[in-house]
Amino acid sequence: MQKLAVGMAIRLILVGKTAEAYVREGMSLYTSRIGRYCRFSVVEIPDLKQVSALSPAQIKEKEGVEILKNIHPGDEVILLDERGKSFSSIGWAQHLEQRLAHCQKDLVFVVGGSWGFSQAVYDRGSDMLSLSKMTCSHQLIRLFFLEQLYRAFTIMKGEPYHHE
Amino acid sequence: MQKLAVGMAIRLILVGKTAEAYVREGMSLYTSRIGRYCRFSVVEIPDLKQVSALSPAQIKEKEGVEILKNIHPGDEVILLDERGKSFSSIGWAQHLEQRLAHCQKDLVFVVGGSWGFSQAVYDRGSDMLSLSKMTCSHQLIRLFFLEQLYRAFTIMKGEPYHHE
Numbered sequence: 001m002q003k004l005a006v007g008m009a010i011r012l013i014l015v016g017k018t019a020e021a022y023v024r025e026g027m028s029l030y031t032s033r034i035g036r037y038c039r040f041s042v043v044e045i046p047d048l049k050q051v052s053a054l055s056p057a058q059i060k061e062k063e064g065v066e067i068l069k070n071i072h073p074g075d076e077v078i079l080l081d082e083r084g085k086s087f088s089s090i091g092w093a094q095h096l097e098q099r100l101a102h103c104q105k106d107l108v109f110v111v112g113g114s115w116g117f118s119q120a121v122y123d124r125g126s127d128m129l130s131l132s133k134m135t136c137s138h139q140l141i142r143l144f145f146l147e148q149l150y151r152a153f154t155i156m157k158g159e160p161y162h163h164e
Numbered sequence: 165m166q167k168l169a170v171g172m173a174i175r176l177i178l179v180g181k182t183a184e185a186y187v188r189e190g191m192s193l194y195t196s197r198i199g200r201y202c203r204f205s206v207v208e209i210p211d212l213k214q215v216s217a218l219s220p221a222q223i224k225e226k227e228g229v230e231i232l233k234n235i236h237p238g239d240e241v242i243l244l245d246e247r248g249k250s251f252s253s254i255g256w257a258q259h260l261e262q263r264l265a266h267c268q269k270d271l272v273f274v275v276g277g278s279w280g281f282s283q284a285v286y287d288r289g290s291d292m293l294s295l296s297k298m299t300c301s302h303q304l305i306r307l308f309f310l311e312q313l314y315r316a317f318t319i320m321k322g323e324p325y326h327h328e
Binding site: 022023025026029056086087088089092131133134136137143144147148151162 | 184
């Protein structure tokens, strides 16, 4: 595993609070595991207010503004999106290792809300990652992604967590 | 949505206890939701004892014997396996609806242990389903599958849970 560049970190931006206690518990478990391998943080964007008065397009737009506030110049942004690239866990670990080696600043993953991303967010993303062809709840996908991020680090380090 | 045949049910067989409390909590949430649409039960096969003395092949073999004890003649068996068929959530709902319409007895899904299935279990399965090209922990996959099963029923019923 290559050394991470000094000052670089991985950030996960999530749209909406983690509503379910059991999801929060699992996330905290994986977040602390991932913290052994890199500087890692999770940013939760608060849920929009009076969302029932808004159309899906308006929701995506407003969420997009909040997402972009949490992205800094130079960050490399990867959107979790069903239309993105899909990998085996090994392929994903190799891809992540390359990204980390070439990333100038922070590597930022974004999980959108139930309606997906606004065009402005798509424009800021440099790549899209798909964990599954299936649509997963925007709560559970948090757990699923964190487990894949943790798994990728164990693969890069040759640790026995992953079985082929 | 077609009516389920009388006496028919869906069963999920899991190898190994659900170790983490947060996974159990999420499973119980989805299990009760799925119970609104069909007779649904989860069978957990106890973890093998003294597993560190066994090779992966021996583990698969022993787990396979336990899995097969929980499958009855006439059951239609679908194995969750990375090499299986993959679907979008809509495609999966349509596939499940067809399966339910033609299934003679119970529809049984099986999630294996960390090392996968023995040959005897592969031979008994009539199909394989892949939720992702990525390897997911055999604990988290439980949650992921239950959410997809619940989502499939809401799609069949035209309920607003799923957003395209």
